[in-house]
Amino acid sequence: MDVLVVGGGPAGRALASACATAGLATSLVDPHPDRPWRATYGAWLDELPEGAPVAVVTGRSRVWAVREHRIARGYAVLDNERLRALPEAVRVVRGTVVARTATAVRLADGRVLRARRVVDASGTRESGGAAQHAVGVVVPRDGFLDGDEAVVMDWRRPPDAGTPDPSFLYVVPVSADEVLVEETSLARRPGLPLAELRLRLHSRLAALGVAVPEREERVRIPLDGVPRPGAFGAAGGLVHPATGYSVATALRLAPVVARALADGRPVESVLWSRRARVVHGLRMFGLEALLRMRPDEVPEFFDHFFQLPENQQRKYLGDPADLGGTVQAMAGLFRAAPWGLRARLAFPLQRAKGVRTPG
Known part of the structure; x- marks a missing residue:
């Protein structure tokens, strides 16, 4: 095969799709290819490429810092099913990579897969460095948003908190009737414990008389990991160190990286000018x-x-x-x-x- 992508998250699937579209024989290794994605992926609307799989769009955004800021900039929540979708030409291999080189990987079951180019899109892993952490739940929309908007940051202090660390509330619509409300620690070394974020989120909901659902979304994004050679997505250093965003950048750059691979150029030639x-x-x-x-x-x-x-x-x-x-x-x-x-x-x-x- 021409390209073997390791990792079946948004960045890995975007790159595999782009490589197949560019005419490259492409395989994708994913340990859980059928597992539904529980994360909610959002981005500024103007940072997404044309044709991005958008589920919900707002016309404006709002921030509460010391004062309120209304921003004439749309925000989007992505459609996970369309984000996961792959062309039929992409061969999906279920497995866990335990060793890799630039042209081959070895899976936990002993299989060896070879390609002209192996691209690591398996993400980054926390190691006690700086990280963004969040805990969120999906609740009825009423009382959280003022019309056609997303609340990107609300730094007002929650009713209850066990530490002085700052955190903000993030509220985005996920359907016509529901919103994701998420208590977020933007950056801390190490990441703020999820239990503390859960305490803060629950106290906000209690103050509004909103019941806490059983299902919870948890976010852990390493912010200061070292980009790995020949990698793409978070593994390749696309996480914005001061915001935690990376998916929109990966979607924009995936076709550019695919063209570079088709031309025999390394991933770094695109990512690291x-x-x-x-x-x-x-x-x-x-x-x-x-x-x-x-x-x-x-x-x-x-x-x-x-x-x-x-x-x-x-x-x-x-x-x-x-x-x-x-x-x-x-x-x-x-x-x-x-x-x-x-x-x-x-x-x-x-x-x-x-x-x-x-x-």
């Missing part, structure tokens, strides 16, 4: 700044961020190779911040210089 490496370092700088802020400074930081012009917000949150836009947004935020917050933003500079990326 010189500009992309510098942008990643600057985003790691942003992560370290967040990790060093006092709990009361985090809402203040986002209050200033969401007062930036919306094009600057997009540039920092979006294209992983937009060096000019990233610098412009970070400089604008630094100028807008008061002196105390500026000191926090400048402090992690030395650590950010040591960020490693492929190439």
